[in-house]
Amino acid sequence: MTTLRRCAAALVASAVLGLTAAPAALAAPSPAPSSELPGGLYGKSDPTYDGVWRQSLALLAQDTAGVKPADEAVTFLTGQQCANGGFPSYRADTAKGCDAAVPLDTNASGAAVQALAALGGQDAAVKKTVDWLKSVQNEDGGWGYNPGGASDANSTSLVIGALAAAGERPADAKSPAGKTPYDALLTFAKPCGGEDGGAFVYQVESPGMVADSTAAAVLASHGKGLAATGGDAGDVKGTDCEKATTLDGAAHNGAAYLANGLAKTGHFDTPPMPGADDSSPKPDFGNTADAVVALSVQGRAEQAEKPLEWLRKNSAAWAKENGPAAYAQLIFAARAAGADPKDFGGTDLVAALSATGPAPQAAGAKSPAAKGDEQAGKDDTKADDDSSSFTNWWIVGVLFVAAVGAGFLLSGRRKNQS
Template structure:
């Protein structure tokens, strides 16, 4: 074998090893919960946000509404089989995040389905029936769905251009108070603002560096503005769903408070367990800081979640498993898991049946809850949530890396990071771009990469040895 042939063979072997290592290493960057709250659309109607919040709520009502719907061939990779017109992007995003929380890599077609829903300007609508055609400029953009899709795409890694486009679009939709509404021009609401905070943080950015071009306010300023003071006669420490109109008395909303708590501490949907600490109390001194109002929000939620069998309800008084799950995630992420134990037990008894009626988004929410509370999602109230979620769509790849955060216990290990994502990095407030995405994927930083490097070195050494041996043994002319 000639030297050229030997070198070509070695080169091909190295390439195969590297490609194989990259294919074996699952790509994951990073994901917090979200409550079912109704907020106003630009026209004053709460429909836009309510539609997105219906993902994971009101299972029987949704099933009747979509009776007779036949899935389109282009939606074969979409999780769930109900009409996606109102919640397709949100549903798919939550499903992908649920798989990420379970350390599973989504099937490639499921990721491609979500990618195809993105408009050229970086935004997402609730659902695009014909993703091969450009987005209609008049089609309503969905701020919350864009934030959820950003979190989901960040969780699979290697999505830097798409993340940059989505984050830059979100930046252009920031309201003067620093927050975001459910759609462009809509009043700020706690849920959407917290979803965008999670998207910014998950993409490796610092939410506090993204400021409104109108006033220089940032997202945390908006959350502070939505909080009630500890001196309030009703709802002390809670959050309102939207800023009250002039002369209107602010009213605390438990669902919005759960979101405000999670956003105020800068967390995402998938968050590692935090060791429980002392019970929260409403502290007037903290009313001017994001973390302070978040802790005050926890003090408002604690009495609603502590008793055995406690749960949040809808405006009509019906049990709201989605909002309850979001509240448990927020309380556990803030270190108040003991105060949410009653609600967790209620979800273990009632959540699986609700999710079975509702679909993939509900299963994903319960997986977030189990993950943050330190409960095995494969044994949540006698149900394997992960298997149930996968049954609603394409099967995912088996676990290949440690979970985003330990869910074996509510007490994290001494070496575990308090968050599954990279530390918040500096971000240009005028041109939002993720500070960490593909470059922090296990493809580049995991053990398989180092194994590949070691093999390259060994192969190169072997080729060099063979070349030298051949040169020494070659007869001189």
């Protein structure tokens, strides 16, 4: 998920839940001055929508490459955690307790768990977040972007990955109604035939960018997280959509949808935003990278080759412009497909990622785990607490997505309540 999608998702969720913070969040969408950014943070752009997200992906990607992050980078992430265990998208003032003005974010929380579990030495912080995620599980077994929001495929998938990373069995996480995350995930799978047949939609009433939600759901159907590696056995059923009543069958159909969508050009496109001067579709690097991971995990190495090669040849400028999370997505794609992230189309993705934040520890240096345990202890003492740049047309586009998405979601919620 790119920063733009997180921005749009946050606005949709705010509109649906009636949060008053949404308009204020638009006040500073452009990169913040570097002097205002906290120490340890990766990237130089405004972290309002993706501070925890990009930090988590950066730390997780470094760990997969055998790089030990700087202590201050880990401390920044653990310091974002609220007393109840949840993470917001970002909070600038960590000296203050979390309250209603700092909405908690299941996506940021799920990504943070995956990063901290991989780094080790953060058991207390990981457990608190896992417990919080379980406490806000919806009746249908899934999760929404913010607690109280309708379940969606992306959020549910990220939490499945977090539970697995923490050593939990996602299938054992049952809602009061007895539903599991996998039960919820299956509801987003479209039947064969018609537009986007076989894909996983973001929400039933609000399909969204289906390549994004499909890649996430295929990964989660295997109980895997963001940094998953390729599957042992290939999916030999071909690329035809087949009638599916199980999650395994839906995962096959989702992977087939991704493979077919990438077959011609090797990449997905993102539609133009309303108000854009250029109405032509643009390559979607993030979704293409995520699809490579999903196809690899599904055992479709052959179908992952063409998009991986396209990314090798074309993604350098995109990653440089979009920063830490973009580099991390490419590292995940390279690793899942068996490529070398340190020589990806002539770019050392690991070095480029590390250059966006504090210098990592030298090989053989002391692990940040000890400080992580210390930070977790400090967080426990807070138990009494209350709980890339955009142009104008991008802002208009995000507001349009938020308004349309909110309409779909509100419509769906009314139907459920009737």
